[in-house]
Amino acid sequence: MNKVIIIGGGIAAHTAAIYTARASLQPLVLSAPEPDQLSTTNIVENWPGTPDGILGPKLTQDTKKQAQKFGAKYILAKADSFKVLKNSFEIIASGKKYAASTVIICTGASSRKLDIPREKEFWAKGVSTCATCDAPFYKNKTTVVIGGGDSAMEETLALSKFAKKIYLIHRRDEFRASKLMQDKIKKLPKDKLEIILDFIPIQILGDKSVTGIKIKNVKTNQPKEISCDGIFLAIGHIPNTDIFKSSLKLDKKGFIITNKKSETSLLGVFAAGDCQDSLFKQAITSAGVACQAALMAEKYLEGR
Incomplete structure (x- = not known):
């Protein structure tokens, strides 16, 4: 069984993967085939440390490579279901079952x-x-x-x-x-x-x-x-949270409700990025919250 499964393929997922991999948690990232929002952005001009801006796809790919460098494992698979087990969680993605002690949800949002x-x-x-x-x-x-x-x-x-x-x-x-x-x-x-x-x-x-x-x-x-x-x-986005409706608390728009520690309503499950952020929707905030979610996942596992 995996210690950590991260669901998603955008900047939030890659950031969470970096931090959990550096903590030797050997994260498994289930990444859907569809491109994330940042990968369809031409140029990002407000990412710190890039005075000339950076292409969205490059930022996404570089962050993924960084996560892989530290040992994160990626599988191209779309999460179709999420189930709470006795002491773990089960995700079925592209027909295969995956289990983990903790889950970080970074499923993003789709164009309306x-x-x-x-x-x-x-x-x-x-x-x-x-x-x-x-x-x-x-x-x-x-x-x-x-x-x-x-x-x-x-x-x-x-x-x-x-x-x-x-x-x-x-x-x-x-x-x-x-x-x-x-x-x-x-x-x-x-x-x-x-x-x-x-x-x-x-x-x-x-x-x-x-x-x-x-x-x-x-x-x-x-x-x-x-x-x-x-x-x-270009009329907004709908959070990709359908598979969590019966397990987690969502707001009226479908965004996952989290506290200030990125914790969801379910102990051991964390969320970051556009699937839980209905206000800011920025790459930098997605990455920041994902870092927080990863650190909290590490603390959760230490306390088990």
């Missing part, structure tokens, strides 16, 4: 969808949540970004290097993104970026692939159609 007509039909056929991944496919094409936070600004900036035209659509009359990010998109040429406020998407348009989007003014209900080749969603 629009839930409008034809969205599923055109998923990966013009509808995406990752401009960092897909922007090169839209060279000299017209794109739409939905959202008003930092993620939407990030998507817009990533697309601006390739797309000839970007429509940035937000449901409110002002953005909630940081001033720094808003200032960046304001520097884009006016013929490159068109901002549309007070509108919401109501239907994806297309044939074999996306050809446009139908939107509606939230104040007047006036509909409008925009022709485009691609649509990028």
Whole structure:
């Protein structure tokens, strides 16, 4: 049986793996195939010690390599179930059973969808949540970004290097993104970026692939159609915590409830990162809380 199992594949999981590995706990990391949020971020400018910024994928991979250097073992497997046993915990991941004395949950969050007509039909056929991944496919094409936070600004900036035209659509009359990010998109040429406020998407348009989007003014209900080749969603995230619903206390949005020590409602189970952070959602806070969770897991094992 493993001393520690870490569930996740992002910066929180890798940080927890570094600390538990250095404590000679030989952590097993169950990492899902889907990319973490940081791996789909173009450049991270607020990571300490990187005055010129660092690419999100590089930061993630370097942290993983560091964990592996200290002895962390990684298995590419998606956790499908979580069970509390008498003196341990059982995780079934990609059809195999794994047991551990303590568990650190770093399952992150997934991009929220629009839930409008034809969205599923055109998923990966013009509808995406990752401009960092897909922007090169839209060279000299017209794109739409939905959202008003930092993620939407990030998507817009990533697309601006390739797309000839970007429509940035937000449901409110002002953005909630940081001033720094808003200032960046304001520097884009006016013929490159068109901002549309007070509108919401109501239907994806297309044939074999996306050809446009139908939107509606939230104040007047006036509909409008925009022709485009691609649509990028940046409207928030949903925590990946479904398998813990029957075992752990979650808040009304599905985030795992933890105390100041990263402890969940279940003794021996800790959580860090986007699966428990509904407020800050920063790489640095995810790493910090994961470090704390790892140290608490070590203390828990010492006291058994």
